[in-house]
Structures are given as structure tokens and as C-alpha cells.
Amino acid sequence: MKVLITGGAKELGRAFSGVLAAQGHQLVLTGRDEEALAIAEAELKAQGAAVEAHVADLGDPHATAKLIESLGGIDVLVNNGALGGPVGPTWQVDENDWWHTFEVNLRGTAFAANAAIRTMTSGRIINVVSNAGVHRWPYVTAYSVSKAAVVKLTENLAVELKHRPIAVLSYDPGMVDIGLMRRGAEMDSGDPHQRKISEWARSQRAAGRFTPVEQSADLLARIVRGEFDHLSGGLITPKDS
Numbered sequence: 001m002k003v004l005i006t007g008g009a010k011e012l013g014r015a016f017s018g019v020l021a022a023q024g025h026q027l028v029l030t031g032r033d034e035e036a037l038a039i040a041e042a043e044l045k046a047q048g049a050a051v052e053a054h055v056a057d058l059g060d061p062h063a064t065a066k067l068i069e070s071l072g073g074i075d076v077l078v079n080n081g082a083l084g085g086p087v088g089p090t091w092q093v094d095e096n097d098w099w100h101t102f103e104v105n106l107r108g109t110a111f112a113a114n115a116a117i118r119t120m121t122s123g124r125i126i127n128v129v130s131n132a133g134v135h136r137w138p139y140v141t142a143y144s145v146s147k148a149a150v151v152k153l154t155e156n157l158a159v160e161l162k163h164r165p166i167a168v169l170s171y172d173p174g175m176v177d178i179g180l181m182r183r184g185a186e187m188d189s190g191d192p193h194q195r196k197i198s199e200w201a202r203s204q205r206a207a208g209r210f211t212p213v214e215q216s217a218d219l220l221a222r223i224v225r226g227e228f229d230h231l232s233g234g235l236i237t238p239k240d241s
């Protein structure tokens, strides 16, 4: 299958692309970081994968959509790329940073999904969300509220697509010791809100509540294969599978 993964060259997205490449999928990786994209492309090609990498900033409303349209159809879109957004009381954080997080996490996801739906005959769209989009995560509200919006977008798109063979699923990969969560746990800051978040993240890790990255990536690969299409509109997470 031809799978486009936004943010597929780094961190959790790179773990996803590694497993998908090993399973023989043809990959298209996007992100902002040209160097990371080139490295991931070379590593995956060295493993024998068919892969292409493109700079496409999700903050640009048209970049990912244009790329998807130029590819002439994909089978699966993994909307993985996202920002963690500013940390602190909502009324104190930089409002431009707060809103930009929505532009990337919500508009970026929605417009990529729209382009995929317009060009695909069948397949699936997987929106990577978070526990933060289901439960309240105070002091990271741009992240939490934008991910909550993506959960609702998934539910609505699934109904609108019920007469077409396109599934739309939310995927919460669990708390994984990589990327945002690892940086959160390792943040060493004098800021009391950042410190609170990093202490909480470390306590979750110490309590064994993190999901191993391999488990998280393996479940994503099962969703990519279509094993959960019958649950279109729903939220899949390693805790329930």
C-alpha cells in the first residue's frame, strides 16, 4: 500500500515508518526538517523500502494537500505530524503560539484528510491523537483542545464517508518514551508549570504506564492494514487492543 505519514522522519513518526517499511508498504514521508527527511529516506531505502520524502509544512494550509494531489492517489494517510504547543496557564501563554498549534494540529490534519478523501478511491485515514484529546490536560491546552477537535473530526468524517470505502480512525499511540513524551519527562526547567508536567510524566513512566514504542508502532501497522476499518470513526489505543 502507498502510505503517506506526516512527520514520518522523526521520533514516533520514524518508528511508524520503520515498521511500515519492514512490512513492504510504499512510503511518502513529510515534515519541515529537510535533513531529517533525507536521513530517514536513505535509511529506509538501505533497508530495501520504496520511499520518497518531501518538505511540507502543516502550518501551510495547502502544502500537504498539494503534495497528496500530486501523488495521484494514496491508500493510507497517517496524520502524525503535530506540535506540543505552549506550556502554562492558558491565559498567560503566547496566544500566537497557542493558535499556531491549532493551525498545525487541527487545520493541518483536516486539510490533509480532505485532499486524501478527494483523491482516494478506497483506503483509510489515521489521525494520531492523544489521551490529552480525551481527558483534560491543563497547562497544555492548545495540544489538548486541538487533539480533542481531531477526535471529533474523525467521528464526523466517518459518518460522511459511510457510503464510500474509506475508513477514518483516531489512533492514540499511548504514552511512549520518545518524542513529545520523552522531552516532557526530561524537561529540566525552573518554570513551575513545566516542572509539574515533567514530574507527572516521570511518575507515569515509573508507574509502568508507558507503552513500548514497538507495541505502539505494531498497532499502527495493523490499523494501516485495515484490521480496524469496521470501527471507522472510533479511537484505537494500545490499552484496548
Ligand SMILES: NC(=O)c1ccc[n+]([C@@H]2O[C@H](COP(=O)([O-])OP(=O)(O)OC[C@H]3O[C@@H](n4cnc5c(N)ncnc54)[C@H](OP(=O)(O)O)[C@@H]3O)[C@@H](O)[C@H]2O)c1
Residues within 6 Å of the ligand: 006, 007, 008, 009, 010, 011, 012, 013, 030, 031, 032, 033, 034, 036, 056, 057, 058, 059, 079, 080, 081, 082, 083, 084, 104, 128, 129, 130, 131, 172, 173, 174, 175, 176, 177, 178, 179, 180, 181, 182
Ligand atoms: N510521544 C508520545 O508519547 C505521544 C503520545 C500520544 C500521542 N502522540 C502523538 O504522536 C505524534 C508524534 O509525536 P512525537 O512524540 O513523535 O512528537 P515530536 O517528537 O514533537 O515530533 C513531531 C513530528 O511532527 C512533525 N511536525 C511538527 N510540526 C510540523 C509541521 N508544521 N509540519 C510538518 N510536520 C511537522 C515533526 O517533523 P519536522 O520537525 O520535520 O516538521 C515530527 O516528525 C503526534 O501527533 C503526537 O500528538 C505522541
